[in-house]
Amino acid sequence: MPEVTIDWYIALSVILFTIGSLGVLLRRNAIIVFMSVEMMLNSANLAFVAFARHLGDLDGQVLVFFVITVAAAEVAVGLALIVAIFRTKKSINIDEMNLLKG
Amino acid sequence: MGNPIIFLLLAIVAIGAAVGMLTSHNAVHSALYLVLNFVTIGVFYITLNAPFIAMVQITVYAGAIMVLFLFVIMLLGAEQLRGVTDVKGGERVHRAVAGLLAAVLLLASALLLFQSDAPEIAAAAIDTSPTALGLRLFAGYVFPFEVTGVLLLAAMIGVFVFSKTKKRGQDA
Numbered sequence: 001m002p003e004v005t006i007d008w009y010i011a012l013s014v015i016l017f018t019i020g021s022l023g024v025l026l027r028r029n030a031i032i033v034f035m036s037v038e039m040m041l042n043s044a045n046l047a048f049v050a051f052a053r054h055l056g057d058l059d060g061q062v063l064v065f066f067v068i069t070v071a072a073a074e075v076a077v078g079l080a081l082i083v084a085i086f087r088t089k090k091s092i093n094i095d096e097m098n099l100l101k102g
Numbered sequence: 103m104g105n106p107i108i109f110l111l112l113a114i115v116a117i118g119a120a121v122g123m124l125t126s127h128n129a130v131h132s133a134l135y136l137v138l139n140f141v142t143i144g145v146f147y148i149t150l151n152a153p154f155i156a157m158v159q160i161t162v163y164a165g166a167i168m169v170l171f172l173f174v175i176m177l178l179g180a181e182q183l184r185g186v187t188d189v190k191g192g193e194r195v196h197r198a199v200a201g202l203l204a205a206v207l208l209l210a211s212a213l214l215l216f217q218s219d220a221p222e223i224a225a226a227a228i229d230t231s232p233t234a235l236g237l238r239l240f241a242g243y244v245f246p247f248e249v250t251g252v253l254l255l256a257a258m259i260g261v262f263v264f265s266k267t268k269k270r271g272q273d274a
Binding site for chain 2: 001002003004008009012015016019020022023026027029031032034035036038039042045046049050052053056057058059061062064065066068069070071072073074075076077079080081082083084086092
């Protein structure tokens with residue numbers, strides 16, 4: 001039976017990151033775009049923890065803490081933005097958010 | 103780094119939940135698929151000898167952040183975009199897929215808990231207890247930690263500013 005190496009975890013991280021970026025590019029619902037961004041952050045966290053295990057160093061896990069904190073702050077601000085946009089435009093379709101277009 | 107069968111089972115659940123999040127037309131379904139994905143990644147953290155990070159992942163990500171997402175989706179009534187209707191029978195397919203993925207996650211977690219090579223993992227690994235993690239955090243990362251505090255304060259003030267209604271004279 002093959003041994004699970006760090007490559008497997010990195011491959012999984014890459015796949016999840018790709019699916020997340022596809023979600024950002026393809027979906028039109030702003031909340032789902034946000035969820036895809038969260039998934040990309042999570043795949044980066046998975047790579048961090050895998051490298052921490054591989055190198056026998058705790059620093060990777062400490063960095064994951066910071067990523068989780070920043071992600072929590074980002075979600076709070078982002079969802080407040082979405083609620084504010086929904087109040088004025090009555091929609092969260094990102095194709096309709098074109099007021100800044102020249 | 104663990105048993106390949108458990109890894110593959112968990113990877114199937116993680117990727118399946120990610121694809122389900124990407125393809126479902128109902129935002130609530132997407133959020134629930136994302137919860138499944140986050141819990142699976144938490145189990146991956148346990149296989150990577152990071153139990154504390156795994157618990158933080160499940161409480162903060164799968165708990166707090168996803169509750170916030172679901173709250174906003176239901177507050178706005180934005181389950182579906184205008185003009186987009188769900189495919190006929192799509193609900194049933196999603197229900198079956200989600201149930202299957204959750205069952206596989208349960209199976210893989212049970213295998214992980216009852217596998218016998220745990221002592222070998224513990225012998226090879228570094229100390230990743232919350233104590234060791236906290237000591238490392240406060241020994242080398244004090245300044246980033248304080249910056250994080252400022253960031254959270256700024257985010258909180260920002261949310262207050264955004265959520266204040268324009269009609270200040272009328273209702274305040």
